[in-house]
Amino acid sequence: MTTSTSWAQDVITCDLCDKAAQQFCNSCQISLCETCVKKHRDEFKTLAHEIVPFLKRKIQLVFPECREHSGQRCEVNCKKCNEPVCVKCIASGSHKGHDVEELTETHENKIRKIKSDTQEIKANIFPKYQEEDHKIGNTISKTKLKIEDLEKKSKELRKLWHQEVDNIFDKIDSLGQSLGEEYLNALQGYHNKIRNLISEMNETVKLNKKLIDSNNLFEVDKYQSKLNEYQDFPEHVDLKFPFLDLNMENRKELSIEIGGYTATLKEMSQSSLSADVSRLTTGIAKLMDKARVIATIPTTYYPLWGVSCVGEAEAWILGENKTITRIDIHGVVKDTVTTCQYLPDGISVTRGRELIYSDGNSRSVNIVRNGKSETLITTRKGWKPGKLCCTMSGDILVHLFKVRGRQTNNKIIRYQGKNIKQEISNDGQENSFFKDGGCFLFMSENNNGDVCVSDTNDDTLVVVDKTGRVRFRYDGTPSRREKSFDPRGIVTDALSQIIVADFNNNCLHILDQNGQFLRCVDDCGLEEPVGLSVDSKGRLWVGLCDKGDIKVIEYLQNK
Numbered sequence: 001m002t003t004s005t006s007w008a009q010d011v012i013t014c015d016l017c018d019k020a021a022q023q024f025c026n027s028c029q030i031s032l033c034e035t036c037v038k039k040h041r042d043e044f045k046t047l048a049h050e051i052v053p054f055l056k057r058k059i060q061l062v063f064p065e066c067r068e069h070s071g072q073r074c075e076v077n078c079k080k081c082n083e084p085v086c087v088k089c090i091a092s093g094s095h096k097g098h099d100v101e102e103l104t105e106t107h108e109n110k111i112r113k114i115k116s117d118t119q120e121i122k123a124n125i126f127p128k129y130q131e132e133d134h135k136i137g138n139t140i141s142k143t144k145l146k147i148e149d150l151e152k153k154s155k156e157l158r159k160l161w162h163q164e165v166d167n168i169f170d171k172i173d174s175l176g177q178s179l180g181e182e183y184l185n186a187l188q189g190y191h192n193k194i195r196n197l198i199s200e201m202n203e204t205v206k207l208n209k210k211l212i213d214s215n216n217l218f219e220v221d222k223y224q225s226k227l228n229e230y231q232d233f234p235e236h237v238d239l240k241f242p243f244l245d246l247n248m249e250n251r252k253e254l255s256i257e258i259g260g261y262t263a264t265l266k267e268m269s270q271s272s273l274s275a276d277v278s279r280l281t282t283g284i285a286k287l288m289d290k291a292r293v294i295a296t297i298p299t300t301y302y303p304l305w306g307v308s309c310v311g312e313a314e315a316w317i318l319g320e321n322k323t324i325t326r327i328d329i330h331g332v333v334k335d336t337v338t339t340c341q342y343l344p345d346g347i348s349v350t351r352g353r354e355l356i357y358s359d360g361n362s363r364s365v366n367i368v369r370n371g372k373s374e375t376l377i378t379t380r381k382g383w384k385p386g387k388l389c390c391t392m393s394g395d396i397l398v399h400l401f402k403v404r405g406r407q408t409n410n411k412i413i414r415y416q417g418k419n420i421k422q423e424i425s426n427d428g429q430e431n432s433f434f435k436d437g438g439c440f441l442f443m444s445e446n447n448n449g450d451v452c453v454s455d456t457n458d459d460t461l462v463v464v465d466k467t468g469r470v471r472f473r474y475d476g477t478p479s480r481r482e483k484s485f486d487p488r489g490i491v492t493d494a495l496s497q498i499i500v501a502d503f504n505n506n507c508l509h510i511l512d513q514n515g516q517f518l519r520c521v522d523d524c525g526l527e528e529p530v531g532l533s534v535d536s537k538g539r540l541w542v543g544l545c546d547k548g549d550i551k552v553i554e555y556l557q558n559k
Helices: 002-010 034-043 087-091 103-158 163-213 217-221 227-231
Strands: 023-025 030-032 051-053 076-078 083-085 100-102 245-249 253-258 261-266 279-281 284-298 304-310 314-319 323-328 333-338 346-349 355-359 364-369 372-378 384-390 396-404 407-416 419-424 441-445 451-455 460-464 470-474 487-492 498-502 507-511 517-521 529-534 540-544 549-558
Touching (some): 023 034, 030 034, 083 217, 100 103, 103 163, 103 227, 304 540, 304 549, 323 355, 355 384, 372 396, 384 441, 407 441, 407 451, 451 498, 460 487, 460 498, 487 540, 498 529, 507 529
Parallel strands (some): 304 529, 346 384
Antiparallel strands (some): 023 030, 023 051, 245 253, 253 261, 284 549, 304 314, 314 323, 355 364, 364 372, 384 396, 407 419, 441 451, 451 460, 460 470, 487 498, 498 507, 529 540
């Protein structure tokens, strides 16, 4: 029984069927049964075939058939054209007079290159990736411990504070989680890239080993080296992990800071801190008596439709062309993104500082990563995206509009990834929150979850709470302006104040989160303001439509 099994395993089968092979084609290097000899000759009629008994086979290279001369096998490689050719091609064909070399020599050179690349990957490159894999794995483990420690420390500090500061810690926890996740996601993305390259190199080494042992000259000749690609080591992520900083001065003042957010408690009597909290500030105390322009940035966009800040001193800007530009506070162009076929309608920046823009014609919201645009959201048929707003939670608010004859319907959709999380459009009784019309809606999310919308078709500011109910409307009347209220760009700030640009009256209206009018910023040379954004220092970047300038305005008094 054992002998029979061993014999069965040694039987050589025909390469064209499952029968035992008795013959061998030395020219094509394939095993054949008696039945398939004719089939093989008929399939390659133009070529000569040296059919011999299997035991008299010769192991040799398989030379490809000439592309120009049927029935001729290539014997040399044309150096000028870098392709295998036959003798006729050299003697009188299209390769006459070209330098050539024996195909066997070309094959040997390729095999040497494959062996050299494989050795370089195994000996030098692969170990670097393995080492980096180990390092980044340790860093991720430590980062997770830091995130856990951050949460633990936050809970311990919470006990020192009175119930009145719960809102502060809600903000701290949100920022800590958001910044921690951003850091961890960046590390994880880098780790995945390293591991993917390791897997790819393993596969490359396997394929190279097969090519080294292969007799198929054509397959070997197709080999493309990836050595340079692997030698270009991926750039390591360089982010600073957020930390929670505590400062207590003589037990009279307690301050806490994370990611640029600061909160301070002061003891205003001789009693203990926990017993008497008389004053609470959160980094920024109040509105300045008079706002001031700290920079005027000229642009080449006429008109200028959109501004979206990146960090503390840069912003993406949008005009009536296919190019979105990132500039700094000095007006220096830092980056440009050219959109595809149509003009973008709205821009925003994610909490990971990635640019997103809407394309109404393709019904898409796109994200720019590594200089390339990717479709993030495709809206439902008939509905086109307009203005955008990225929220602290990572959701995206999108103004959608639908044209029906002479009527244009408007609504706000909250997307979580590609999925619709909330629709803001009516009160459930088919009473629409927003007036029909062809103008874009501008929006911003406040710290309490309110969605604040500039309904430019109704010249009204509409504020909708987290449950989808209208909290209040503002029509500009309390500001006592000469012209009718014309709201455009809108933002909210660290004090949960609502700031909206008034195109007609060349000013900004500032309201508290409950809709109480506080003041207008009307002495900063704001001619036809449209775009509005807040940088990480709490300064307003105001885009002036026809003039094409951006005014950077300081309006909050730092503690």
